[in-house]
Amino acid sequence: MLNVVAPFLISIFYINILFGQFYSVDVNVDDRLLRSDEKHEIINLKNDVKNFFINTVWDDNYTDLDINLYVQIIFEGVTEKGNESIYNCQALFSNGSDLRYFDKSVQFFYNSGSSLYYDPVLFEPITGFLAYYAHLILAGEIDTYEFNGGNNSLELARDIALRGSSSDYKKGWGSRITLVDNLNRNMGLRKARLAWYLSLDLFKDGNMDEVIQELNIMLDGLEESFQNVGRDSHTQYFLKINSEKIANVLVKLGQVNLLKDMKSLDPDRMDFYQDSIESISE
Incomplete structure (x- = not known):
């Protein structure tokens, strides 16, 4: 059984590399305001975020964009909510050129024991937040190939923001809806x-x-x-x-x-x- 599964997983990995939109992802994490035990909990976050962007196929039509993505996450502290540790952060996303988005109100929980996977139906704060900015960057990149080519990505980003605003983790999502709308109307x-x-x-x-x-x-x-x-x-x-x-x-x-x-x-x-x-x- 293992002899069958291993080649299958390898083939899936290479399909994602070939057809994913992000060629390289540089993630910088500033955890200076966290306690030592809190820092330990996010030790795998950089790799998880990088793999999340690279291994996800974000658009079926644009498979050769080769985007270089730069992500900075600045942790401000942790809030306990029931049995969950909620991380409060600021974040910056950029393509290293003329697309740059700074977010001052990021809130998510993170489990270092499991990989990040984007589910377009089930909303989770961290994957929803990352996918939102993935689609904003994609929209800007695709717009340079055809007029309004990024419309679909903007719509997907707005849909994520709407689900975020109606979730239990509402912080920042209202502003993200406004951001998408502003980008969309700046024709x-x-x-x-x-x-x-x-x-x-x-x-x-x-x-x-x-x-x-x-x-x-x-x-x-x-x-x-x-x-x-x-x-x-x-x-x-x-x-x-x-x-x-x-x-x-x-x-x-x-x-x-x-x-x-x-x-x-x-x-x-x-x-x-x-x-x-x-x-x-x-």
Whole structure:
């Protein structure tokens, strides 16, 4: 029997590696505020979280995303609830680029003796919390391949948040519902991100006319974002991470007018865009 089971389990493992969406997961745990016995209880958490993301197939259609995920969990303390130890934390999730989500109100229980497994029907605080952010990162990544491509992932994240808000572990889930809704309605940013990443691919292929078309679409998306949702933090972070690359591409293309548009749309880096404009004029 063991001779049959072992190859089966190995094949399942490699199928998940091949068709999972997360290529690498870097987990950092800050447990300085925990007592020594509490630290011992979460000794396996880093590996469990890493395996949870890598070994889960999150989307059947996008199987080659190869996302690099960075997770930081900062423990603030433990609350006893009946026979359970409830961990209170803050957490940060990022793809190492322009997707970053910081959560100040995380609450879950954790059993180091069992693996983390996501059940889309049965809600559990820790797997629901991790799956929620998995889908947010996936939505942002898929949005760079097709317009509104991340809709399904956003819907799944919202469904998790709704179940969390009606569970016995409600802390933070109301804010997570709001976060999904804000991301979903910021259509300007979603349009801008798709156009920007398409322009990078076109730039590598030497299709400069199409690059300029996509950059114009990106600018339209940024203006739409500002008009509809104001100075949204996610739009601001997109600009912070990508402004230098955007300016460099525009300088190489000699696009003074587009740089002027960026200067007005991204006032936090106004001097930087002005320097880029002057470098073309020299």
